[in-house]
Amino acid sequence: xxxxxxxxxxxxxxxxxxxxxxxxxxxxxxxxxxxxxxxxxxxxxxxxxxxxxxxxxxxxxxxxxxxxxxxxxxxxxxxxxxxxxxxxxxxxxxxxxxxxxxxxxxxxxxxxxxxxxxxxxx
Amino acid sequence: xxxxxxxxxxxxxxxxxxxxxxxxxxxxxxxxxxxxxxxxxxxxxxxxxxxxxxxxxxxxxxxxxxxxxxxxxxxxxxxxxxxxxxxxxxxxxxxxxxxxxxxxxxx
Numbered sequence: 001x002x003x004x005x006x007x008x009x010x011x012x013x014x015x016x017x018x019x020x021x022x023x024x025x026x027x028x029x030x031x032x033x034x035x036x037x038x039x040x041x042x043x044x045x046x047x048x049x050x051x052x053x054x055x056x057x058x059x060x061x062x063x064x065x066x067x068x069x070x071x072x073x074x075x076x077x078x079x080x081x082x083x084x085x086x087x088x089x090x091x092x093x094x095x096x097x098x099x100x101x102x103x104x105x106x107x108x109x110x111x112x113x114x115x116x117x118x119x120x121x122x
Numbered sequence: 123x124x125x126x127x128x129x130x131x132x133x134x135x136x137x138x139x140x141x142x143x144x145x146x147x148x149x150x151x152x153x154x155x156x157x158x159x160x161x162x163x164x165x166x167x168x169x170x171x172x173x174x175x176x177x178x179x180x181x182x183x184x185x186x187x188x189x190x191x192x193x194x195x196x197x198x199x200x201x202x203x204x205x206x207x208x209x210x211x212x213x214x215x216x217x218x219x220x221x222x223x224x225x226x227x228x229x
Contacts, residue, residue, distance in 0.1 A: 044223040045159075049217070058217050059217070104212070106212070112165055112166075114164055
């Protein structure tokens with residue numbers, strides 16, 4: 001049974017870079033899209049982007065200029081970097097798996113991490 | 123950019139049927155899925171590919187997608203179904219997107 005676990009700093013200063021890692025256990029990082037989603041306190045879910053091994057990431061247009069995602073197959077991990085953060089980036093960040101076999105437009109996230117809270121504050 | 127619209131709230135009596143809608147332009151040209159999120163928990167996939175249930179999801183949850191509206195139906199609603207529900211789809215231009223979420227109250 002695949003499990004995901006987010007890790008990274010819980011506090012980031014304004015204008016700095018938010019870096020999170022999602023560790024995949026119980027399964028291979030191959031054969032799936034890997035995604036990041038965030039949720040500000042009391043608000044809805046916001047899709048950040050997805051990535052597949054050896055493909056360029058697809059990102060939310062509103063965040064595209066600041067987001068980079070990557071996959072490390074040797075560590076069975078994938079990562080999110082969000083630069084130039086502001087207080088508006090304060091949220092719970094989730095990583096999630098989407099089956100690649102379903103196809104690029106049949107996109108759904110069937111396994112989620114427990115989420116990690118990131119606060120942007122000086 | 124493409125958008126998905128959900129009602130902010132829906133109320134239902136225990137044992138009755140709840141319907142939560144998700145609207146988008148020609149939504150039935152895309153695949154819709156649904157998530158349930160309870161307070162302090164991660165979202166859980168309820169429906170994928172418009173009407174498919176993952177293993178372990180109760181049969182009382184069903185989905186459909188026609189023209190501009192996808193619908194999540196909960197038959198015989200239970201108190202434990204009180205939660206936030208989100209629809210989600212993929213748009214070739216926009217990418218992944220979620221509806222704004224619907225708070226289901228069972229009273």
